[in-house]
Amino acid sequence: MSYDIVNPDPAGTVLSLRSLGYSVEAAVADLVDNSVAAAARSIAVHFTWHGPESWVAVVDDGTGMTEQELVTAMTVAARVSGQRSRTDLGRFGMGLKSASFSQAGRLTVGTRRTEAAEAVRTWDLSVVARTGEWRLLHGADEDTATVMGQLRPERSGTVVLWRGLHRFAVPGMTDGDTRAQKQFYAEAARVEEHLGMVFNRFLVGRNHITITINGTPVRAWDPLLAAHPSVQRLPAEEVPVGEYTARVEPFILPHPRRLAQQEQQRAAGPAGWLDQQGFYLYRRNRLILAGDWLGIRGFRRDERYNLARIAVDVPAEADADWAVDVRKSAAVPPVGVRRHLQRIGGATRARAAEVLSHRGRMAAREHGAEFVYAWRVDRRDGRIRCRINREHPLVRAVLQGGPDTGRDARALVRLLEETVPVTALRISHEADTVDDPEPFLGAAAAEVTEVAERIYAAFVGQGRTPREARERLALMAPFDQLDGFWRQDRVDDGGVGSNHGGDE
Structure with missing residues (x-):
């Protein structure tokens, strides 16, 4: 069959690579992958603020590369398949380029093997866009070379340097922009957390590697807490x-x-x-x-x-x-x-879920038989119920009455405020179901009326007229959703409870 050779436009390809959705922490992690694959024992990440000239670098003491290996590493998608070493964390041969292009307009890599001359190559995306060619530049510009000289490893190793950072090399940006500077170093903090999580297995053990962010060692974070005795x-x-x-x-x-x-x-x-x-x-x-x-x-x-x-x-x-x-x-x-x-x-x-739901009962056993929770949360007929525990000693004291009932009631209110069973309600709730507690669900009408009568009596006792007491009661949850004497415009003296008498 006949065919056409259709080479992708370099500028369009770069734009696509920039849009892969890398976060800065994921991009730096991709560079660290390469350092690990190069048998590095020490990896240093640098974030340096200079306004639009700010830069980020990853420096390792790995095996380094020859000049030809560097050119291959800088080639987009140079390796698609083939046998990889046991330590190789890459897959597509794209990580160095795609991660770097997502963050910076200039990527410079300097590398050397022991006692060999350093090889340096630079991708400048503005050159690629202007020429429409994949021009991999030899060496680096003067400013970049100065930075590279500060970072160059003593023996073998590799330096990856990002300059022209997309989010900071913008018109109007200055060294004195404190807000941008704060954001820049906030990104460094996120990178530190991310690397501690992603490479946690490499950061511990006899042959562990060391990763630093601006000189501060990255601390491993094991999400599984495997070393904790209670796991x-x-x-x-x-x-x-x-x-x-x-x-x-x-x-x-x-x-x-x-x-x-x-x-x-x-x-x-x-x-x-x-x-x-x-x-x-x-x-x-x-x-x-x-x-x-x-x-x-x-x-x-x-x-x-x-x-x-x-x-x-x-x-x-x-x-x-x-x-x-x-x-x-x-x-x-x-x-x-x-x-x-x-x-x-x-x-x-x-x-x-069982560990969380049984925590209350475990705590009760630990504190002794007399320890009782003020709240009880359970599930019945697909609905969550939240009840005050009437067997709690303070609740019983208030219900029985006595010379200290006022003090007991104040203490009980405070206890209930401080022990709202939020965790138990979360645990009992089932996703994608409507199981919120319904007030007085299944309760007898007489029980609802008794509670309403006591609130009504309290209003009247505090100086409200019977009409005002009913109106206020009708606005209170859950009585605003229920029917009862509080919805009557007038109640005769012989109606529901003599204390609901008509207006005066």
Whole structure:
């Protein structure tokens, strides 16, 4: 067949790569991947503010590259397939370029092997756009060379430098823009948290690597709290994925009240308890997806499952099966695996909810038999009920009356204010159902009327006329939704309760 050769326009390709949706933290993580693959033991990330001339760099002490290897590494999609080393965290051969183009207009890489001359190449996107050609520049401009000289490793290693940062190299930006400077360093803080999570398995152990952000060591964050003595580790399973297997291991985190305040904050993670629940997909020990229910039917984020976190270790050979994207921040499980994940995830979610729901009873046993909660929350006929515990000693004292009833009542009101069962209500609530408590649901009319009569009497006793008392009662929840004597314009003396007498 006849055919046309259709080469993509370089400027259009660059624009597409810029629009892949990288966050700055995901982009920096892609650069760190390359450093890990190069057997680096120390990786330094630099954020330096100079207004429109601000820059970001990643420096490692890895094996470095030859000049030809550097040119290959700087070529867009140079490697699509082929055997990769055990430490290679890449997939498409796009990470360095796509991550860098998403953040900066100029990408310079300097690299050297031990006792070899340094090789330097630069992508300047303005040159690509102007010439319409993939012109990979030799060396770097004077300002860039000065920065590179400050960062150059003593022996082997690589420097990746971003200049012309898209969000900061804008007209009108100055070094003195404190708001932009604050945003710049806020991004550095997010990068620190992200790297601690993504590379947590590399940051610990005997042969751990060191990552710093502006000289501050990145602290590993293990979302599974595997080293905590109160974590429940459920049985791990080997799930088949085509010719390979994925290892799935569920973890139930301790109830937050079993953690010190600082431990609670750490356990919540960068996104908070609700957004960190779910599956954690690892590929060659590198975290790909952090806290996601992977679109599995019926699995939604819910406060009841905050303690459920499940590690899924996938071999790099199964990338295509899991649809790992170029940013290494999204994945879709294969159809054949979803039923296993649904089964394991369902059991883990149930166990996590159980830990939260039984916390009250565990606390009661710990504090002794005389310890009683002021509130009771349960579910009946698909509806949540929230009741004051009439067996609580303070409630009983108020109901029985006595010389200290006033003081008891004030103490009871304070206790009820401080112990509203928010957590228990969250746990009892079922997603996608209308199960909110309904006032006086199933109660006898006489019980509703008795409560209303006491409120009515209180209004009258405080100086309201009978009409005003009824009008105010009719505006109060839940009586504004119910029918009763409070909706009558006038009530005869012989009507419902003599204290509902007519207007004077």
